[in-house]
Amino acid sequence: MAVQTKVIKQKIASVKNIKKITKTMEMVSVSKMKKATGIVTGGKAYSTFAVELLSNIAGERHISHPLMEENTNKEKELVIVISSNKGLCGSYNVNISKALSKYKEASDMEVECLTIGKQSEKSAKRNKLPIIASFINLNEQSRVADFLSIRDIVVEKFRNNEYAKISVLYTEFINSASFKPNILKLIPVQEDIYKNVLLPQEDERRKSDSLAMYVLEPSAGEVLGTVLPGLIAHILYHTFLESAASEHSARMFAMKNAGDNASGLLDDLILYFNQARQAAITQEISEIVGGVEAMN
């Protein structure tokens, strides 16, 4: 019997440890999520001005740019898959993988992937999709500059007519309790899509004077040529941060559940421990009593 209490005691100790770890991970996730959402909020002003500039130039002047037009290539498309490097975040990565396989089936083109995060690399492999590049060094501390190389790759590939379109599969962060996988068309650039992603609330969009009276230097095309790549990088950064916020929020819930389960387990274990201890005492007493009786 003494053996049993010892085993239960060890179990209690290890469950307590797990509970401590999950609690810590939960707190870390809360702070990381706050950080990511903080940056998203801080970028609102930039989004407002950049989107407005785009719609003013492209919408009112009817000036087009190669990045806004369809390619002649109709056979292949590229999906940029954003997910986490680490696991232990509930259904977050599974949802991305499912969304990817759904997208692959619905597409009438050959799908290739550019992955951000180790888990998206796995998702692409699971769906048997070719990976053209993989980035695993990005986190919520990354800056826009870190996304420029990804942007340069996709812009170049699009301009070389390698893909019909380029999309981003990311996790949309709605609030700290809800997030869902979403896919958005990155290139060719469509003003409405960008507006909806960067400024989901109508009242955030500023109404400004028409740009028709503006002088554009060196030329409207060249200004558009600066605005578009800037916006593409900004969208990549934005969707990455939303994904990161979702990841941390998912981990926060996963860890909270794990912590709650550990508490439940702990209660059960303590109950068993007390039962075993009581049984051992009862047995010992009856052994002594039995021994005394035998001596008499």
Added chain:
Amino acid sequence: MSNSKIKLNIITPTKTAFSDEGIDNVVIPTTSGEITVLPNHIPLVSSIKVGEIRIHKDGQIIPLAISGGLLEVRKDSELVILAESSELAREMNVEQIQAAYDRAVEAMNEPLDTQGDMSRERSLEIELNRLNIAKKWR
């Protein structure tokens, strides 16, 4: 209506780097040359290259480093600068920037990996600009 002061906002993707309503004039490095924006400038949109912005306010000069972006002059002396990144010279830490510059130089000697040649040269240019400005206005 005419204003004698410029209302300036410098916005980066992560935050508003500078915001003031009482600016006399601003010198900006555009891709077609350095320009000075005075109050009541005609509406203009232009792209900015890596360089130095000098804000003149009440006889003082406020220098900033900028790593490219766009400027938009609106009517009524409102100036918006969309910068990829921008920081005030007075908030710069020379040692930190020197270290960042050294890293950028080092990266030029490393074999090519996923980061393209373009981005390496670009980051070198950006860090050099920051370093120059930090030293100049120290």
